[in-house]
Amino acid sequence: MLEIFAEAGSFVGSFVAAMGWPERISTLTGLIYIFLSVRQNPLCWPFGILSVGIWMVVVFTGKLYSDAFLQLVYVVLGFYGWYQWLRGGEDHTPLLVRHVGRKLGVRLGLIGVAATVPTWLIMSRVLDAAFPFWDALTTVVSLIAQYLLAKKYLENWVLWVIADIIYIFIYYLKGWNGYAVLMAIYTTMAVVGYVQWRKTMQVPDFREKSA
Structure with a gap:
């Protein structure tokens, strides 16, 4: 067990040392x-x-x-x-965590599809990306996730998990193992974020305020 931690520590140290x-x-x-x-x-x-x-x-x-x-x-x-x-809540109060409604979910889904296709074409035909479709998909999903995070929608963490897992494979295939490990850390933190935010939605005072 100690050898595993030592190897992990050595890997992280080498990864950080390689950075500017x-x-x-x-x-x-x-x-x-x-x-x-x-x-x-x-x-x-x-x-x-x-x-x-x-x-x-x-x-x-x-x-x-x-x-x-x-x-x-x-x-x-x-x-x-x-x-x-x-100040994004009612009467300029702080926002509370909430779920994405059906209408917003459908709208964002359509926007995601509509944005991914042209981004994919640009990535493949103009920018000569290594993984054009996956690059386009992660870009669009990440932007939607960032918007949902800004509006404090719980589902932002689900999108971050999806995007980060794809990034793990992209970076691994590119040989960027350090960044793949970093994305694995981000994925873990996104899962924790989902669990923690969901708990706040189960607090009675929270439900009363958001009703």
């Missing part, structure tokens, strides 16, 4: 962001904005312009989510 300081800060603030979002702490949003903002600069300097644009969208959604969590 911007990547390290982005990863650390990203983990803090997820941890605080699981706990429904609005302070998650400035950490999330910092994380994706740094990563946006990193990928832009690396000429990954589509990825940089995606991070810019995350930054905008970060400010939107920060406001929503603090």
